[in-house]
Amino acid sequence: MSATNPEQQSAAGAPEAELVAVLRASAQALQPPVGDLAAKGLARGRRMRHTRRAGLVGLTAAAVAGLVVGAVAVTGDTGSERPAAVGAPPSPTAQQDPPTQRELTSRDLERVVSELLPQGVSVNWDKPTHDDNGASAQGVLTDAEGSGQIYVILEDRGSEVSDATCPDMTGTAATCVNSVLADGSTLRLEKNWEYPATASTADGKAGAEGSGAQIHSAHVFSADGTSLYLSSSDTSAEKVDDATRPAPVLSLAQVKAIVSDPAWQSLPAPGAPDGAWGARPDGASQGTTRN
Numbered sequence: 001m002s003a004t005n006p007e008q009q010s011a012a013g014a015p016e017a018e019l020v021a022v023l024r025a026s027a028q029a030l031q032p033p034v035g036d037l038a039a040k041g042l043a044r045g046r047r048m049r050h051t052r053r054a055g056l057v058g059l060t061a062a063a064v065a066g067l068v069v070g071a072v073a074v075t076g077d078t079g080s081e082r083p084a085a086v087g088a089p090p091s092p093t094a095q096q097d098p099p100t101q102r103e104l105t106s107r108d109l110e111r112v113v114s115e116l117l118p119q120g121v122s123v124n125w126d127k128p129t130h131d132d133n134g135a136s137a138q139g140v141l142t143d144a145e146g147s148g149q150i151y152v153i154l155e156d157r158g159s160e161v162s163d164a165t166c167p168d169m170t171g172t173a174a175t176c177v178n179s180v181l182a183d184g185s186t187l188r189l190e191k192n193w194e195y196p197a198t199a200s201t202a203d204g205k206a207g208a209e210g211s212g213a214q215i216h217s218a219h220v221f222s223a224d225g226t227s228l229y230l231s232s233s234d235t236s237a238e239k240v241d242d243a244t245r246p247a248p249v250l251s252l253a254q255v256k257a258i259v260s261d262p263a264w265q266s267l268p269a270p271g272a273p274d275g276a277w278g279a280r281p282d283g284a285s286q287g288t289t290r291n
Contacts, residue, residue, distance in 0.1 A: 134270035
């Protein structure tokens, strides 16, 4: 075998070297842009992380909303009250107004008198009235002998007791007696006339026999200023000179018995009324009969 010439070896290896160089250059041209891929990978990773986080937040919110709705539904169905928040100030307790005393009315007077009337006497109340100091009632009494007016008033007169003592009836047909009741009140029991009897007729006075309707009255004056007055007359109309019966429907003893009865102690103290002056709201009268 003949030896190879070095020049021949160099000529033969030249194409191989060129081929290697071409392949290397092609490989370098085909390498991916590592920087772009890394940036795109990071961006995709962020999107996936945000998507997972948003999903978790959505699930959490939905769960919380479900719990709230369920709690509201349970509370609404049972009607139970929601507990107060921890640390919240206690709700103020509503203050109750102290009970006020019921005010005296004409109906109170009518009821008591009606219950205390003697047997066989009936009454029709027709003029309930009120003022700032008490209440009064007026009506017509009727028994077997006819009819006559009745008038009752319960009021607070304070220290005004100047008429508690009987006047001098000397020389007249009128009578007046003072006495003290069991509770210490002063009673003035009187028989007189609409125009009171006087010892003389001077200055137009009625004279010894008085004038107008005859009246039996009882007037009680209490130490606290309360005044109770009750009268019964012999005429069924107001301010009429002619009597419609021989004597007042109630005797002096009966008038005294009514005002002295303990039933009056059950009434409210006289004072500001719960109504105004005038007739009954329904315009009707109230009748009562004691059999």
